Amino acid sequence: MENLDAARLQMAFTLIFHIVFACIGMVMPFFMVVSHYKWLKTKDQLYLTLTKSWQKGVAIFFVTGAVSGTALSFELGLLWPEFMKHAGPIIGMPFSLEGAAFFVEAIALGFYLYGWDKLPEKFHWFTGVIIGISGVASGVLVVAANGWMNAPSGFDYIDGQFLNIDPVQAMLNAAWATQALHMTLAAFTATGFAVAGIHAYQVYKGRKVALHTKAFKIAITFGAIAAILQPISGDLSAKDIAKRQPVKLAAMEAHYNTEKGAPLYIGGIVNAETQEVKYKVAIPKALSFLAFGDFDAEVKGLNDFPEDERPNVPMVHYAFQVMVGIGGLLLLAGILYFISIKKKKWLHMNVYWLLFVFLAPLGFIALEAGWIVTEVGRQPWIIHKIMRTKDAVTPMPGIIVSFYIYIVVYFTLSVAVTWLMTRQIKVLNSSK
Amino acid sequence: MLYVVLFFLIFSLYLYVVLGGADYGAGIVELFSSEENQKITKKTIYRVMGPVWEANHIWIIILIVILWIAFPSYYNILVVYLHIPLTIVLLGVTLRGVAFVFRHYDAIIDNSQRLYDTLFKISSLITPIFLGMVFGGLISGEIVMVEDIETLTFYEVFINPWFNIFSILVGLFFASLCAFLSSVLLIGESESVHENIYIRKAAIATIVVFIVGLITFIYGYGAAHVFVKDFIKNPYSLISMLFSGLLLIPLWIAIKKGRRVLSRFFAGLQVFLILLAAIVAHFPGIIITKSENISLLENIAPESVIKVLGISLIIGGSVILPGLFHLLKSFKMIKILDRKDNPSA
Numbered sequence: 149m150e151n152l153d154a155a156r157l158q159m160a161f162t163l164i165f166h167i168v169f170a171c172i173g174m175v176m177p178f179f180m181v182v183s184h185y186k187w188l189k190t191k192d193q194l195y196l197t198l199t200k201s202w203q204k205g206v207a208i209f210f211v212t213g214a215v216s217g218t219a220l221s222f223e224l225g226l227l228w229p230e231f232m233k234h235a236g237p238i239i240g241m242p243f244s245l246e247g248a249a250f251f252v253e254a255i256a257l258g259f260y261l262y263g264w265d266k267l268p269e270k271f272h273w274f275t276g277v278i279i280g281i282s283g284v285a286s287g288v289l290v291v292a293a294n295g296w297m298n299a300p301s302g303f304d305y306i307d308g309q310f311l312n313i314d315p316v317q318a319m320l321n322a323a324w325a326t327q328a329l330h331m332t333l334a335a336f337t338a339t340g341f342a343v344a345g346i347h348a349y350q351v352y353k354g355r356k357v358a359l360h361t362k363a364f365k366i367a368i369t370f371g372a373i374a375a376i377l378q379p380i381s382g383d384l385s386a387k388d389i390a391k392r393q394p395v396k397l398a399a400m401e402a403h404y405n406t407e408k409g410a411p412l413y414i415g416g417i418v419n420a421e422t423q424e425v426k427y428k429v430a431i432p433k434a435l436s437f438l439a440f441g442d443f444d445a446e447v448k449g450l451n452d453f454p455e456d457e458r459p460n461v462p463m464v465h466y467a468f469q470v471m472v473g474i475g476g477l478l479l480l481a482g483i484l485y486f487i488s489i490k491k492k493k494w495l496h497m498n499v500y501w502l503l504f505v506f507l508a509p510l511g512f513i514a515l516e517a518g519w520i521v522t523e524v525g526r527q528p529w530i531i532h533k534i535m536r537t538k539d540a541v542t543p544m545p546g547i548i549v550s551f552y553i554y555i556v557v558y559f560t561l562s563v564a565v566t567w568l569m570t571r572q573i574k575v576l577n578s579s580k
Numbered sequence: 581m582l583y584v585v586l587f588f589l590i591f592s593l594y595l596y597v598v599l600g601g602a603d604y605g606a607g608i609v610e611l612f613s614s615e616e617n618q619k620i621t622k623k624t625i626y627r628v629m630g631p632v633w634e635a636n637h638i639w640i641i642i643l644i645v646i647l648w649i650a651f652p653s654y655y656n657i658l659v660v661y662l663h664i665p666l667t668i669v670l671l672g673v674t675l676r677g678v679a680f681v682f683r684h685y686d687a688i689i690d691n692s693q694r695l696y697d698t699l700f701k702i703s704s705l706i707t708p709i710f711l712g713m714v715f716g717g718l719i720s721g722e723i724v725m726v727e728d729i730e731t732l733t734f735y736e737v738f739i740n741p742w743f744n745i746f747s748i749l750v751g752l753f754f755a756s757l758c759a760f761l762s763s764v765l766l767i768g769e770s771e772s773v774h775e776n777i778y779i780r781k782a783a784i785a786t787i788v789v790f791i792v793g794l795i796t797f798i799y800g801y802g803a804a805h806v807f808v809k810d811f812i813k814n815p816y817s818l819i820s821m822l823f824s825g826l827l828l829i830p831l832w833i834a835i836k837k838g839r840r841v842l843s844r845f846f847a848g849l850q851v852f853l854i855l856l857a858a859i860v861a862h863f864p865g866i867i868i869t870k871s872e873n874i875s876l877l878e879n880i881a882p883e884s885v886i887k888v889l890g891i892s893l894i895i896g897g898s899v900i901l902p903g904l905f906h907l908l909k910s911f912k913m914i915k916i917l918d919r920k921d922n923p924s925a
Contacts, residue, residue, distance in 0.1 A: 204685050214637075215677040219670045221641055225648060225659035226666060232648050233656045237881035240649025241888055247642050248896035254635045255903045259910070267910075313881075315888040543729050544663050544738050557671060561678060568686055575687035 152541045154548040155227045160523070161551070164516055165558045166220055169213035169565075171515065174283035175339035175370070176206045181276040182366050188273060194359045200264075201576045202363075205569065206279070207261055212565055214254070216558070227547065231530050231540035234310050235296075238303055241315040242292035249289060253282040287335065288328045295323035298522065299392055300531050322392060326385045327522070333374045333381050334518060337478055338511030340371020345508020346573070352501035355577045361495070368504070371511065372482030378475055383438070390439035393532065394448045395457065396525035399464040401435055403449050410435040410447040415469055418462040423451075425465075459527045467520035474514035481507055581890035582650075582880070588893045589646045594855055596639035598761060598848050601754075603629055603636050605762025607676065607704020608755060609781055610697075620774050621766070622697070626684055628769045635904055637673070649889050653879035657867055658714070661723050665710045665742045672707030675699055708758045709751040716750030717742035719807040719862065723869040746805055749796040756792050757851060760785035764831070764847040768840025779835060786828065806868050811861040820857035824850045 180202040187195035221243075225232045256278035263272045296302075302318025303310045344367040350360040389397045398404070401413055404423040412435040416428025436445040450458055481503070488494045530537040606629060610621045629636075647655040659666065676699070683696035717723065722741040729737055741747070763782035767775055800808030811817050827850045834843040859866070865873030880886065 204687070207685055208681055211677050211681040215674040218637070218641055218673055221644055222659070222666055222670055225644075225655060226663050229656050229660045232659070233652045236648035236652045236655065237650070237885040240645065240881075240885065241892060243645050244642075244649065244889060244892045244896065247638065247645050248892075248900060250641070251635065251638050251896075251900045252903060254638055255900070255907050258635060258907050263910075313884050315885055542660060542663065544660065545734065550667055553667075553671070557674065561674070564678070564682070568682065572687045 149548050151545055151547050152538050154551045155541050156537065158547060158551040158554055159223065159227055161558065162216065162220060162223060162554055163519065163523075165562065166213065166216040167515065167519065168512055169209055169216055170287065171335040171512075172339050172342070173206065173209040173213035174280075174287050175335050176202060176209060176343065177276060177280035177283060178336075178370060179343060179363075179366050180206055181273065181280060183363070184273050184276055186362075188269065194362055197576070197579060198359060198363050201572060203261060204572055207257070208565060208568060210253075210257060212561060214250070216561075217250075227542055228530065228537075228540040229542050231535060234535070235531060238310060238313050238315060238318045239293045239296045241319045242289045242296075246286050246289035249282045249285040253279055253286065256282060284332060288332060291328045291331050292319050292321070292324045294522070295327045296321045297530065298327070298526055298532050299323035300534050305534055323388065326381070326388045330378070330381045330385050330518070333378045334511075334515045336370050336374035337378060337475075338371075338515045340367050340369075340374060341478060341481070341504070341511040342508050344368035344371055345504050345506075346569075348501045348504035348508070350573065350577065352498060352505060359576070364504070368482075368485050371478070372485045375475070375478040375482040375511075379479065382472070382475065386438055387441070390447070393526070395450065395453045396459065396464070396522075397439060398448060398450045398453075399459045399461045399525055400468040400521060401447075402461055402465040403435065403447060404451055405449040406446060406452050407449065408436070408446045409433040409444045410439075412438065413465075416465075418465050420461050457528065459525050464521055464525045467517040467524070471514045471517040471521060474510045474517070478507065478511060478514070581883075581887045582877075584890040584893060585646065585650050585886055588897065589643065589650070590859065592639045592642045592646065594852060596636075596643055597757075597855060598851055599636035600639060601708065601758040601851070602761040602765050604676075604704050604708040604755070605758035605760070605785075606766070607701050608708075608759040609762050609766065609778070611701035611705055612759075612781075613777070617774075617777055618697075620770070620777070622683075624766055624770050624774075628765065629680075635907065637677070640673075646889070646893075650881050650886055651876060651879075652881060654867065654874065654876055657723070657725070657874065658718070661725075661738065661741050662714050662717050664738060665714050665717065668710045669707055669714065672703045672710065676703035676707060679703065705755060708755040709748075712751035712754030713742045713747045715754070716747030718866060719750075719858075719868050720744060720747045721806050721868045721870060722747070723867065725869050725871070746796070746800055746803065749792065749799060753789070753792045753796055756785060756788040757854070760789050761847055761851060764835070764843055767835060768843065782835070806873075807862055811857070814861050817857040817861040820853040820860070824853035824857070827853070 180199055183195050183202060184199040186192065187199055225236075256275045259267065259275040260272065260279060263275060266272075267275070296318055299322040300318075301321045302314040302316070304312045344364050347360040347363040347367065351357050351364060386397070389400075401410075402416065402418045402425045403410060403413070409432070411430040411432050413425055414429040414431065416425040418425050433443040436447055437443045439445065439447055450461065484503075488500065494500045526532060528536050528538070530540045606621070606625045610618050610625065613621055644655075647658070679696045679700035683693055683700060686692065686696070720741060722744055724732060724737055724741075726732065760782065763778050763785050767778040767782060770778055797808055797811075801812070827846050831843055831846040831850070834846055862868065862873070864876040864878075866876050867874040881889075
């Protein structure tokens with residue numbers, strides 16, 4: 149395997165793991181403070197048990213998110229030294245602010261975890277709120293750096309040099325707002341459904357039903373609201389990409405030839421050689437409408453772009469289909485949940501709980517697929533239209549070795565964290 | 581603004597060395613303890629480090645972010661030529677952090693604790709050694725920078741800079757410094773019956789720091805290392821080292837008298853002086869390669885970047901530092917409460 153491919157794989161895998169840990173660490177504090185709030189209001193012991201159990205989850209995920217994030221902050225340079233040499237100063241601002249937000253989060257977490265019965269009740273609860281807010285702030289800020297790779301701004305690129313650098317303008321790049329909104333909602337959807345699914349399984353098994361139903365309701369409320377809002381954000385993102393990165397949009401839709409009133413392909417098998425998409429469902433003119441708000445707008449096809457500036461079309465197309473498909477499913481499930489608040493008898497049906505168990509991993513699959521769309525869709529560029537990924541990679545050979553080491557360590561870590569969570573639940577179920 | 585940025589760079593380096601170092605040292609102290617003392621140490625570490633250890637380790641992120649924003653060329657050399665030890669440091673940081681949390685947050689206490697403990701102790705020792713080796717590598721004069729990397733072997737370019745006697749000695753020196761810091765910290769945190777354990781550890785660590793430091797110098801001098809030679813010629817470095825050594829006297833008096841805040845202050849000051857001596861010895865040429873010295877202040881980011889970074893650091897610092905201070909202070913308060921409520925704890 150070439151060094152470039154090994155480096156890309158290592159980056160992809162560490163990001164895939166980090167994103168899961170980081171999202172849970174970012175969203176779970178909100179569940180925790182809601183449960184904590186209910187405990188303070190109702191003095192229902194179950195909420196206290198739940199809060200304390202969730203806080204352990206938050207602590208474990210915060211740390212795994214933090215250490216994998218530390219690893220990433222080094223890996224950016226270790227794997228892509230040429231990229232960081234030039235991009236570092238330009239996109240440093242969101243990173244340094246992210247560092248600050250993350251610091252605030254760590255401080256607040258210290259107060260929260262160790263503050264039970266020691267800090268004033270309201271202040272203690274409030275430190276939990278700060279954990280959540282600063283966590284989301286970190287996420288939003290780090291997406292600004294990724295947004296810049298898609299929509300580079302804040303500098304003049306003259307004769308291979310980055311001149312007149314303006315870090316503020318770089319941070320406020322055109323892709324940031326839509327990407328950050330989409331990612332934040334995705335984090336809430338994915339974590340909401342994942343946590344809800346775990347508790348749904350416990351209810352289905354008949355263990356501590358009252359406790360797990362409360363937990364389920366808190367988590368799914370966040371997940372459902374985010375899932376229902378997500379299509380709006382998705383539409384904003386699509387329109388933005390159509391303008392800024394038409395080649396990415398074309399790859400997402402496996403749209404090879406430029407046409408007016410372009411159809412939207414749902415599913416399908418892409419043959420990159422013959423440029424055919426088989427077994428798809430085509431909705432006439434829908435792509436033009438979704439991308440430009442006009443049924444007859446012209447959508448550029450892949451063939452309008454030089455061959456060495458196109459991403460891997462099948463991968464981007466499939467990932468996009470997976471993301472949108474699951475997004476739609478979770479939207480329906482979210483609506484279903486809100487109906488179930490009225491139809492109380494559903495809560496006694498096994499199939500209701502099983503449905504949410506089945507949905508548990510899907511949010512994260514969609515979230516990862518979304519990142520594949522945005523990252524693979526940007527290739528061959530590491531900085532859109534400025535620097536190619538192959539020109540950024542480290543000169544050190546043998547990255548494949550470190551890739552394997554990372555795979556083993558992160559895989560073990562995931563197994564260990566999962567195992568630890570099952571032990572948490574076991575203890576939770578055997579508690580009084 | 582460059583000075584603001586430089587200040588925060590050295591400030592976060594120092595805080596990482598002291599706070600992160602004491603944190604690593606805690607694991608080293610635990611590793612070199614008898615089985616019974618290990619249990620006591622484990623408990624004490626949890627109580628002392630629990631609320632703050634995550635914050636301690638964020639300094640290295642701040643450090644690395646400042647480096648890549650303001651000193652990109654310098655950072656570039658670090659990540660290209662010292663890729664391997666940095667990767668080992670990262671794996672160490674990961675395993676150590678995870679082991680620390682697992683051993684305190686695992687809902688069921690059983691045999692898996694042994695695994696977490698071992699992982700925690702071993703990675704606590706290895707990580708600072710490799711961190712020290714990275715620093716040693718930067719100043720070792722073994723980095724070879726050529727346009728055409730293929731003309732040299734993998735070993736020459738990517739291994740020798742950090743895997744040489746001088747760099748390894750620097751690594752061992754840093755690890756023993758961590759153990760020293762941690763022992764001094766733990767003296768004040770343990771219950772009075774256990775204090776002697778850590779006083780003994782602190783004494784041993786002091787001796788180890790001294791011996792390893794001396795060997796590093798003698799070896800470096802014998803091998804005609806540029807850094808060591810310049811260090812000895814630099815009056816500021818020598819004075820700093822001398823003061824650092826002299827501070828041992830008030831430090832031991834403070835320890836004997838049970839003045840825990842004062843003893844920590846002295847230990848922290850000693851480490852500051854050692855760091856200062858190392859930095860000024862060759863400032864600003866902090867990277868010493870086979871052929872040249874690379875100045876930290878050359879090829880820095882443009883003025884506009886430095887300005888924005890400086891402002892961000894001032895704002896960030898004014899939010900974080902009071903919070904951090906409050907955290908450290910609060911939990912001291914809580915510990916006092918703990919003792920009152922529960923005399924057996």
